[in-house]
Amino acid sequence: MAGASPGEQEEVLSSHEVMEFRENVYRFYRVHRRDLPWRNTKDAYSILVSEVMLQQTQVERVLERYPRFIARFPDFSTLAGAPFPEVLGEWQGLGYNRRAIFLHRIARLVRDEYSGCLPDDEGTLMSFPGIGEATAASLLAFVFNRPSIVVETNIRRVFIHFFFEGQSGVKDPEIRPFVAATCDRENPREWYYALMDLGSALKKQIPNPNRRSAHYRKQAPFEGSDRMVRGKILGILVRDGAVRESDLPWMLGIDRQRAEAILSTLEKEGFFKREGELAVLL
Template sequence: MIGVIGSLDPNQNERERRLLELTREQGSTPEAIRLFRDLILSHYRTHGRDLPWRRTTDPYHILVSEIMLQQTQVERVAVRYPEFLERFPDFESLADAPQSEVLLAWQGMGYNRRAIALQKTARRVADDYGGNLPADVEALATLPGIGKATAAAICAYAFNMPVVYIETNIRRTFIHFFFQDREDVRDDEILPLVEQALDRGNPREWYSALMDYGTVLKKRTANPNRRSASYTKQSRFEGSDRQVRGKILALVLEEGAVTEDEVVTRVSEDAERVRRILGDLEKEGFIAESEGRYTCR
């Protein structure tokens, strides 16, 4: 179940207003940081979302959730996450599964490269770390599909480590409170504040609270992330190559083997475009061609 986050209650609205006034006048003072932390945690403890990956500290489960949450809405992940874990309950089962089964279980999530990267990571963990995910940001960041931010998130949620990192919701929350009149806010300006505000006694709860507050802000304010120097508007999905790639891969998974002509007919796309995307999918290791028929690897 996902708890619903709406507007702040009157008391929290007043606390936020006072905090905004304080940071506008005095900046990120120790008092402002303290009030900020109190506000974020108070909201979380009253309105925090009940998400399935928050009920576990199992490193494998946390890894799966963090990879799924890259560029996919929480509501969709909340549905597919338990289904995926039921099919692949641990590193060994994921590492040993045929790639086609992993991709089939991933359908509906988008960005299918993540599924392949996740399986490659499971194999690395099984082979190089004895099936135990390393509790180390640098080591995690060397694994497929895991950058520094995802590695830090895994360390915070799986191992309760007081790491410092930034992602979309964290960025949004800090820009809203501490960079009210600024444009082109750089992450290297935000990170020192993330470190100052970090609840080192319980980083797992703290980062969950920041995530949820960022979700609130997205729904009720003009997106503060538009004032970030790293902000880029997501490209349109409808009619994009990404959408067509998903349709083609789903078709191959469903049918087992298809010809180029069958793909053109079934996805209702231009033959040249289909041929180009089939070639890309083959180069990237999603599908293989033999005697004019395409199958999943």
């Protein structure tokens, strides 16, 4: 895996502190475990879909779309063979639509180069489109039940709350040794589920510890943003298959320069091709 494994980190906690922390986390988990559909399977494809969907998207929204997506595209082969407009159409409502492109490309890579099996090497996973260090580490834990160092928003919240009291500007490299030291190497899958559930609960009970993270960024309002316009353009393309570029400003109520800039970005990202004056969904 990228970086040091849980067994290769410097000692930041005593064995007693580690055991006490684990006991507290598991005690909470036994009572408050969230029953999420992607936790009730060990299927690599289903877990991959959930992990990509959960990037920058709240669990509640993913719960609405995940069952439909899995029903429509139940495995790597089906997703890889599906026309991209169908994939994007099923993705609508989740936002950050580039993830649909990434997931479609990953499915084709797994089908064509890995005999339909998700590789269990973190470096290989990180070479896939849209898969960074955090998602690759999560896949190792949740698909293969392999020890890894997972730092995502809920886990970050837990460690800042318990081990960085009163500190601000906490960086992930400072957190990683604590994540490594406390990882339950016998069952990292359940351990990280437990941490995530505790982190989700903490957000509702106390001032968000993640605001003390050096990586914390408050998301800009969605209404009127380029993200909203991108979504509307893609919605039109999914519905109609193509759109005349000159029609977008009046359809969306924005000026021509802004429409052209957003359309140009979508083209570079691989969503559509130009045919004369038309933008045609790939």
